[in-house]
Amino acid sequence: xxxxxxxxxxxxxxxxxxxxxxxxxxxxxxxxxxxxxxxxxxxxxxxxxxxxxxxxxxxxxxxxxxxxxxxxxxxxxxxxxxxxxxxxxxxxxxxxxxxxxxxxxxxxxxxxxxxxxxxxxxxxxxxxxxxxxxxxxxxxxxxxxxxxxxxxxxxxxxxxxxxxxxxxxxxxxxxxxxxxxxxxxxxxxxxxxxxxxxxxxxxxxxxxxxxxxxxxxxxxxxxxxxxxxxxxxxxxxxxxxxxxxxxxxxxxxxxxxxxxxxxxxxxxxxxxxxxxxxxxxxxx
Numbered sequence: 400x401x402x403x404x405x406x407x408x409x410x411x412x413x414x415x416x417x418x419x420x421x422x423x424x425x426x427x428x429x430x431x432x433x434x435x436x437x438x439x440x441x442x443x444x445x446x447x448x449x450x451x452x453x454x455x456x457x458x459x460x461x462x463x464x465x466x467x468x469x470x471x472x473x474x475x476x477x478x479x480x481x482x483x484x485x486x487x488x489x490x491x492x493x494x495x496x497x498x499x500x501x502x503x504x505x506x507x508x509x510x511x512x513x514x515x516x517x518x519x520x521x522x523x524x525x526x527x528x529x530x531x532x533x534x535x536x537x538x539x540x541x542x543x544x545x546x547x548x549x550x551x552x553x554x555x556x557x558x559x560x561x562x563x564x565x566x567x568x569x570x571x572x573x574x575x576x577x578x579x580x581x582x583x584x585x586x587x588x589x590x591x592x593x594x595x596x597x598x599x600x601x602x603x604x605x606x607x608x609x610x611x612x613x614x615x616x617x618x619x620x621x622x623x624x625x626x627x628x629x630x631x632x633x634x635x636x637x638x639x640x641x642x643x644x645x646x647x648x649x650x651x652x653x654x655x656x657x658x659x660x661x662x663x664x665x666x667x668x669x670x671x672x673x674x675x676x677x678x679x680x681x682x683x
Contacts, residue, residue, distance in 0.1 A: 410673075413672070413673055413674060414672035414673070417671060417672045417673075418454050418455065418672065421454075421455075421456050421598055421599070421671070422454075422455040422456065423455055423456070423457065424456055424457065424597070424598035424599070425456075425457045425458075425459060425560070425592075425595045425596070425597040425598060425599075426451060426456050426457065426458050426459070426597060426598060426599040426601065426671070427458075427459045427461060427588050427591055427592035427595065427597045427599070427600050427601070427653075428448070428458060428459070428460050428461070428588075428601045428603065428667065429461050429462070429463070429584055429585055429587075429588035429600075429601065429602045429603060430444060430460050430461070430462045430463070430508065430603055430661075431462060431463030431464070431465070431584055431603060431604075431661070432463075432603060432604055432605040432661050432662075433605050433661060433662050434603050434661030434662065434666075435462070435463070435464070435466075435504075435661075436466065437662075439664065440661065440662065440664060441511055442511065442515070443664040443665050444511070444603075444661070444667070445508075445511035445512050445514065445515040445517070446515045446665070447665055447666075447667040447668050448460060448512055448515070448517060448565060448667070449512060449515040449516050449517035449565075450668060451667070451668075451671075452517055452565055453516075457560050458565055459556055459560065459565075459566045459568065459591065459595065459597075460508060460512075460519075460565065460566065460567045460568065461568045461570060461584055461587050461588035461591060462500075462504060462505065462508055462567065462568070462569065462570075462584060463500075463570070463584035464499050464500045464503075464504040464569075464584075465486065467499050467503065467504055468486070468492075468495055468496055468499045468500070471495050471498070471499060472492065472495055475491075475495070477491065477492070482537050482538075482540060482542050483537055483538075484583075484637060484640065485535070485537070485542060485545055485583060486542075486545070486581065487542045487543050487545075488542065488543040488544045488545050488580070488581045489543045489544070490543075490544070492543070492544075492581075493543070493544045493579060493580075493581060496571070496581045497523075497571060497579060500523070500569040500570065500571060500581075501523040501525075501569045501571055504569070505521040505522075505523070505567055505569045506521060508521075508567050509521045509567050512565055512567065517565050518563065518564045518565060519564065519565045519566075519567050520559045520564040520565065520566055520567065521567050521569070522555055522556065522559065522566055522567065522568045522569070523568070523569040523571045524568060524569065524570055524571045524572045524573075524582060524587060525571050525572060525573045525579055526555050527552055527554055527555035528552050528573065529551065529552050529553070529554075529555050529556070529568070529572070529591075530546070530548050530550075530551060530570070530571070530572030530573070530582060530587060530590070530591075531548070531549050531550035531551070531552070531572060531573065531574070531575075532546025532547055532548055532549060532572035532573065532574055532580045532582060533546065533547050533549050533574060533575075534546065534547075534574065534580065535547045544578065544579065544580045544581060545580060545581050545582075545583075546572045546574065546580030546581065546582050547586075548572060548582060548586055548587060548590040551590050551591055551593070551594035552594075553591060553594040553595050556568065556591065556595065557595070568587070568591065570582040570583065570584045570586075570587035570588075572587075583640075585602055585640065585641060585644045586644065588600060588602065588644075589644045589645075589647055589648045589651075589653075590651075592648050592651075592653045592656075593647075593648060593651030593652055593653060596652055596653075597653050597654075598653075598654045598655070599653070599654065599655050599656070599657065599671065600644075600645065600648045600653050600655075600656040600657070601656075601657045601659060601667060601670070601671070602641055602644065602645070602656075602657065602658050602659070603659060603660075603661030603666065603667075604641065604658055604659070604660065604661060605660070605661065605662060606638070606658075606660060607660045607677075607678070608658050608659060608660065608677075608678035608679035609625070609628065609634060609638065609642065609658060609679040610633075610634075611628075611633065612633050616678070616679065617679050618675065618676055618678075618679060618680065619679070619680050619682065620679055620680070620681050620682075621681075621682055621683070622646050622649055622650075622681065622682075622683060625642050625645070625646055625681055626642075626646065628642070629642060629643075638658075641658055642658070642681075644656075645657075645658060645681040646681065649681060649682070649683055655680060655681065655682055656680075656681040657670055657671075657676075657678050657679065657680050657681070658678050658679045658681075659676075659677055659678030659679075660677060660678060663677055666678070
């Protein structure tokens with residue numbers, strides 16, 4: 400019994416310097432993958448976000464919703480098509496994207512945060528012109544209403560956060576003609592983190608973090624080391640854009656970026672408030 404109490408106290412003591420360091424700092428968390436689908440992980444995510452808030456940090460959530468969009472499209476008899484991991488988004492698909500991301504998923508996350516004792520407020524990237532985009536073209540192919548973020552107005556997010564609430568942002572942007580576009584959630588989170596001057600960008604994924612050539616998690620990576628892993632082929636596939644997102648965020652003024660395993664309960668707390676962490680930290 401005494402040993403158990405000592406173990407718990409050591410965890411709290413270990414967290415103290417991190418709580419002090421991140422007090423009143425903005426932390427942008429991209430929420431997606433399996434962590435959005437499993438009931439227990441959804442609840443632990445919401446608890447983590449609310450705990451960060453009560454510990455004096457200023458969490459901002461940017462969420463995806465690809466599987467949910469795919470399910471609705473399937474019921475409509477429409478097959479999902481992807482190019483380099485991005486959903487081809489015609490007008491009908493964009494209607495579903497706005498309904499699911501800006502409505503159903505966003506509202507569910509706000510509800511989870513509220514149930515955990517926080518006060519979430521839902522936003523989309525089109526609110527207040529938050530995300531200004533231009534149409535993305537890949538390999539000369541037009542993939543529809545998919546946007547590259549070109550400008551960020553973080554005012555709506557700051558207004559919500561400064562009022563004591565937790566912003567929950569759907570990755571939808573508008574072009575110069577006011578037409579809505581789908582945005583990759585990692586890209587949206589990274590761009591928003593830079594605009595906010597965030598202390599941290601945290602990407603929840605379905606892998607342990609960045610792995611070395613032996614399949615072991617790398618707990619810390621400098622920018623140079625991260626780029627070398629891409630160059631030598633150690634990092635490949637879907638990990639490349641996530642690493643690039645973290646590197647770009649650091650280049651845009653974010654102090655630290657993390658890729659963590661969202662399948663692990665309370666992964667955010669374990670990564671941010673312990674010495675060893677549970678994912679990969681990127682640093683300058």
